[in-house]
Amino acid sequence: MDFKVREIRTAQGPKKLLRERETYFQLMQQGFSNNQACRIVGINDKTGRRWRNGRIADRKQKAAPPVRPVVPPSGQSRYLRTDERIYIADRLREKASVRQIAAELGRSPSTVSREIRRNRTDGSRGLWHYRPYAAQARADARRPRPKLGKIRNNPELRTFVQGRLDLRWSPEQICQALRAQFPDRPEMHVVHETVYQALYVQGRGELRRELATALRTGRVRRKPRRLAQQRRPRFRDPMVMISERPSEVEDRAVPGHWEGDLIIGKDGASAIGTLVERSTRYVLLVHLPAGRGTELVRDALVETVQTLPTHLKRSLTWDQGAEMGRHREFTVATDIPVYFCDPASPWQRGSNENTNGLLRQYFPKGTDLSIHTREHLTAVAAELNGRPRKTLGWETPAERLHNLLVA
Structure with missing residues (x-):
């Protein structure tokens, strides 16, 4: 090792022995004893023991600043290293807090706290000491796998x-x-x-x-839980997510962008489709007397939107309900792109959610929705579109849509 014993032998304080301290720990890691390493470096053996085991400071003394900053290495291991445990011991003797030590090591405070709690050496009368080499030995002994349960x-x-x-x-x-x-x-x-x-x-x-x-599940094998990126695609045709929706949809300045959903009847056996135009809050109700299968929903939506003028058929935003499994076929038939909300994010189609709540005045939960005729749905939609809306400056959706059509 290329190291020269310092020529000035007078006391220089801890901060002026940084190179000696680094060399001392390198020698210890190579297997030298404390006395041998101290003799090579040119320090007293008590100084070496103090470096290795930490300083014994006055109990009332505040935490001293670290002797040298500890820079977290690139690609830091999840396990504490020997030099980190030595650093923890030093700073504990200097009365540094756990959070301060963790910040200097670039570790989480819980990591340092758990290390001290698990690997400290307990003494008499409830006293304990943290000895880094004993802590390292305990950690090494605990690590081998597999373990007996x-x-x-x-x-x-x-x-x-x-x-x-x-x-x-x-x-x-x-x-x-x-x-x-x-x-x-x-x-x-x-x-x-x-x-x-x-x-x-x-x-x-x-x-x-x-x-x-x-067990109540009756399983003899654990059911795996797939990560989000490992789940099978929701539909046969890939979804276009709401994040790819044109920015003009967000500010509601351009009409023709719709939000859609189903309101479900008793036991999930019946449903009514709802379409809400984002700019005017105009409502269209979709008649589904035979159920809510993917083909039925596709055909009913195509029939409903074909009554609209071309400039009001720009996009449709839907949740990831199974009823939209034929979304690509709907787009091909109507030239209206379908954008899907993120999972469990109803606020991404807030106008539709609000309208569905208003529609429950006419179609209460737990009732059979298949009994309502197409004419009744048209009458309900007309009544709702004739209500003044605060968000429209007390205009009705019908008035706002009419103004757009004649403009």
């Missing part, structure tokens, strides 16, 4: 869980009963995910496989 290692816990599963208790009920019955025995406490893992993960053998049938 808690239920498998504890026969009493295993018997308790199996007995309650035989009684068709849910895993969450079992875990709460364990905490209530054994409040002072943490080895008997588990979370319900531990029970599910013991049932579903093959190869562990922690619980009898047949006990999985005691």
Whole structure:
């Protein structure tokens, strides 16, 4: 190692020994003892121990600034390294807070707090010390996989869980009963995910496989949950999302952009289609006497919009309901592009949602909507379009649409 012992041997304070300190830790990582590393660097062995284990500061002393800034390395590991644990020990002796240490290390405060709690060395009278090398050894010992499950290692816990599963208790009920019955025995406490893992993960053998049938789902295999990017496409034809909708739709200045949805009747067996023009709030009701299958909805929408003039057929925004499975065929027949809202985002078609609420005055929830004739739907739409609307300056939707048509 290319290192020259400093010529000036007088005390220089901690900030003037940065190079010596770096070299000392490099020697320690290479396997040198404390005395050997201190002799090479040219420092007292007590100084080396203080660097390694941290300074013992006055309990009333405020946290000192760090001896050297710690710059988080690129591609930082999820696990704390030895030098980070040494840094934590130093700063704890200097009375630095957990958040201050975490900020200097570029780590989350919860990471540092959990590291101290799990890997500290407990002493007598409730005192504890954080020793970095002992902490590193504990972390290394805890890391190997696979691990034996808690239920498998504890026969009493295993018997308790199996007995309650035989009684068709849910895993969450079992875990709460364990905490209530054994409040002072943490080895008997588990979370319900531990029970599910013991049932579903093959190869562990922690619980009898047949006990999985005691769960209320009746499954013997865990149902996978797909991530959003792994889900199968909603429709056969790709959807065009609302983010690709022209910007002119947003400000409602150009008429001819519609929002659509269905209002559902009793037991989901009947429906009425609703179309609301964004600029005028003009309403069209779509008659669906035979149900809400994709072909039925497609044909009814095509029949309804064909009554409109060309300049009022610019776009249609719909949610991702299954009834729009034939959206491409609708677009081909009418030349109206269909844009789909994001999942669980009803505010993206707010005018339509508001209108559906008004329509429930005429078509209450839990009623059969197939009994309403086309003439009745036309009368309801005309009545709604004749109401003054505050958002239109107390004009009616019919008046606003008429003014656009004659302009």
